[in-house]
Amino acid sequence: MIKQAEYIWLDGRQPTQRLRSKTRIVNGLSSSPAVEDFPEWSFDGSSTYQSPGGNSDLLLRPVSYVDDPVRGAGNYLVMCEVMNEDGSPHESNHRARLRETLEKGAADVDPWFGFEQEYVLFDGNRPLGWPENGYPPPQGPFYCGVGPNQVYGREIVEQHTQACINAGIMIYGINAEVMPAQWEFQVGYRSINEESADPLTIGDHLWMARWLLFRIGEDYGVEAVLHSKPIQGDWNGSGQHTNFSTKPMRDAKTGMATIEKYIQLLEKKHEAHIAEYGEGLDQRLTGLHETCAIHEFKSGVADRGASIRIPRQVANEGHGYIEDRRPGANANPYRIANRILKTVCELD
Numbered sequence: 650m651i652k653q654a655e656y657i658w659l660d661g662r663q664p665t666q667r668l669r670s671k672t673r674i675v676n677g678l679s680s681s682p683a684v685e686d687f688p689e690w691s692f693d694g695s696s697t698y699q700s701p702g703g704n705s706d707l708l709l710r711p712v713s714y715v716d717d718p719v720r721g722a723g724n725y726l727v728m729c730e731v732m733n734e735d736g737s738p739h740e741s742n743h744r745a746r747l748r749e750t751l752e753k754g755a756a757d758v759d760p761w762f763g764f765e766q767e768y769v770l771f772d773g774n775r776p777l778g779w780p781e782n783g784y785p786p787p788q789g790p791f792y793c794g795v796g797p798n799q800v801y802g803r804e805i806v807e808q809h810t811q812a813c814i815n816a817g818i819m820i821y822g823i824n825a826e827v828m829p830a831q832w833e834f835q836v837g838y839r840s841i842n843e844e845s846a847d848p849l850t851i852g853d854h855l856w857m858a859r860w861l862l863f864r865i866g867e868d869y870g871v872e873a874v875l876h877s878k879p880i881q882g883d884w885n886g887s888g889q890h891t892n893f894s895t896k897p898m899r900d901a902k903t904g905m906a907t908i909e910k911y912i913q914l915l916e917k918k919h920e921a922h923i924a925e926y927g928e929g930l931d932q933r934l935t936g937l938h939e940t941c942a943i944h945e946f947k948s949g950v951a952d953r954g955a956s957i958r959i960p961r962q963v964a965n966e967g968h969g970y971i972e973d974r975r976p977g978a979n980a981n982p983y984r985i986a987n988r989i990l991k992t993v994c995e996l997d
């Protein structure tokens with residue numbers, strides 16, 4: 650059967666990479682193809698900030714796929730790495746660096762990641778549902794709110810959530826956020842049938858979930874904005890809290906000692922983490938609005954003003970996961986995971 654495969658990759662825009670995609674017509678794929686069944690494909694790197702015009706051909710290498718919930722059964726979303734013509738990873742290919750870190754030893758601790766993606770729906774140049782002049786009432790009633798003056802854009806959010814489920818993306822939950830028209834969805838740390846997944850797959854799923862959000866937004870003329878601080882003033886910025894655990898953290902015998910050791914390692918590398926955690930972080934990490942100031946490092950149990958939060962339940966049970974609250978909404982999950990793993994596994 651003749652079907653469509655949407656090849657998705659990250660461009661070379663600085664400092665924030667954006668999604669690109671193009672459609673390959675595929676014929677005769679089985680109902681559960683191997684990723685190798687999708688052919689490699691070239692593209693024009695001079696139009697994506699990835700190569701000079703004179704020598705512009707780059708390669709898309711399919712690395713994972715999910716079902717395409719927009720086009721329907723038999724069509725696929727195919728995540729690709731960008732390769733140079735000699736087959737080496739392109740410099741914009743942070744997924745390849747995460748893979749190297751996993752191969753260098755980080756995979757041995759069986760890391761699990763869960764990302765909380767915050768975003769704001771925009772209608773033109775203002776958040777969806779905001780008055781044409783002035784502002785909505787101050788923050789307070791909107792987080793996890795319900796009702797026509799509490800949340801804006803539910804229809805889009807519902808459609809996106811169902812699309813992620815239909816795709817087979819490891820979506821974990823969604824909620825309305827603190828600023829009106831701000832929302833969150835979580836991806837990871839394992840699939841609904843309880844299989845855990847490696848950090849590469851979780852990163853792929855987050856990028857494909859973002860792609861779906863932008864794609865569905867096309868049908869409404871509404872843009873999901875991942876800016877760290879889309880509206881200046883007394884309005885929450887958008888983050889990408891990153892929850893993670895390793896085997897020794899999840900073990901009742903070694904859990905708390907490992908968590909304490911990791912937090913010390915994370916503190917030492919604070920600035921290196923900030924450098925990988927996205928654009929415009931200084932506007933969001935102010936010490937207000939449930940953040941810790943950008944050049945400070947704090948950890949604490951149930952502390953939403955900390956850089957690293959130990960969830961209350963984890964402290965009570967003595968093992969589990971921790972939350973890195975620093976990454977911004979626009980950060981690249983491959984880079985976040987790579988930085989965390991290099992730090993806690995002491996690989997640099």
Ligand code: ADP
Binds near residue numbers: 761970
């Ligand atoms: P918050 O209270 O910070 O808003 P959420 O419920 O939005 O928390 O998100 C919690 C996140 O923690 C989810 O993304 C989930 O996948 C992740 N998570 C839960 N347990 C673990 C674990 N053991 N290891 C890694 N991530 C985990």
Ligand code: MN
């Ligand atoms: Mn062409």
Ligand code: MN
Binds near residue numbers: 765833
């Ligand atoms: Mn959350």
Ligand code: MN
Binds near residue numbers: 765
């Ligand atoms: Mn949130």
Ligand code: MN
Binds near residue numbers: 765890972
């Ligand atoms: Mn959180």
